Amino acid sequence: MNLNWQAVIDQLPTMLKASVITIELVVASCVLGLILGVILGLLRSSRHWWIKALPFAYIFFFRGTPLLIQIFLIYQGLGQFEFIKQSVLWEPVFKQAYWCAIIAFTLNTAAYIAEIVRGAIAAIPKGELEAADAIGMSKSQKIRRIMLPRAFGIMIPAYSNEVIFILKGSALAASMTLAELTYTAKNLGAKNYLHIEMYVAAGVIYLILAWIIMIGFRLFENHINKHKRYVPPTT
Numbered sequence: 001m002n003l004n005w006q007a008v009i010d011q012l013p014t015m016l017k018a019s020v021i022t023i024e025l026v027v028a029s030c031v032l033g034l035i036l037g038v039i040l041g042l043l044r045s046s047r048h049w050w051i052k053a054l055p056f057a058y059i060f061f062f063r064g065t066p067l068l069i070q071i072f073l074i075y076q077g078l079g080q081f082e083f084i085k086q087s088v089l090w091e092p093v094f095k096q097a098y099w100c101a102i103i104a105f106t107l108n109t110a111a112y113i114a115e116i117v118r119g120a121i122a123a124i125p126k127g128e129l130e131a132a133d134a135i136g137m138s139k140s141q142k143i144r145r146i147m148l149p150r151a152f153g154i155m156i157p158a159y160s161n162e163v164i165f166i167l168k169g170s171a172l173a174a175s176m177t178l179a180e181l182t183y184t185a186k187n188l189g190a191k192n193y194l195h196i197e198m199y200v201a202a203g204v205i206y207l208i209l210a211w212i213i214m215i216g217f218r219l220f221e222n223h224i225n226k227h228k229r230y231v232p233p234t235t
Helices: 005-044 049-064 067-080 090-094 097-123 126-134 139-176 181-192 195-224
Strands: none
Touching: 005 049, 005 097, 005 139, 005 181, 005 195, 049 097, 067 090, 067 097, 067 139, 090 097, 097 139, 126 139, 139 181, 139 195, 181 195
């Protein structure tokens, strides 16, 4: 099979421009999802059932239903409620495919991040938390100074995987006719009768983005966990 590489080169600027929207979706969703996921993860780590009941239901729903269904529920479902259509957020936010995609990706990834945070907190050696109690730290101080820094160091590999999942999941924004990378590849392929070439080009761009994410997190993990490489001086 002969591929028309010249067509790929010609359409590369358009594909790269579309990949900017993909990057925006991933960055915004991962940042907002991390904030929400940390809050949910802390609540899920509570010893009281009535505190972790609501986060459990939230996580169960968003992990148990397909992301595509969640996208349609937000993009098309919210418009069925009159009070939302009458709100000030309807025109600038809920009517826009771009913001609906970010909301869907954020809510979805927050559920997975919450479980990552909960697992990381559970992996913190109990002696470190007991030491914080022994020196009289308040609960908020223990969370800010001990639990969250240690949890971030533990959860980085799993969180980097989640970011890559969101990168790949961002292709579902094409179902909302949002002109991100996959949607643009589909349109260019149909326009020029070069489907394989355009999808191959989009796949290569996704691979490059995933590689950048992996390298970035690898460097960040080495930085935040540099204490693990500490070797005490010998006497």
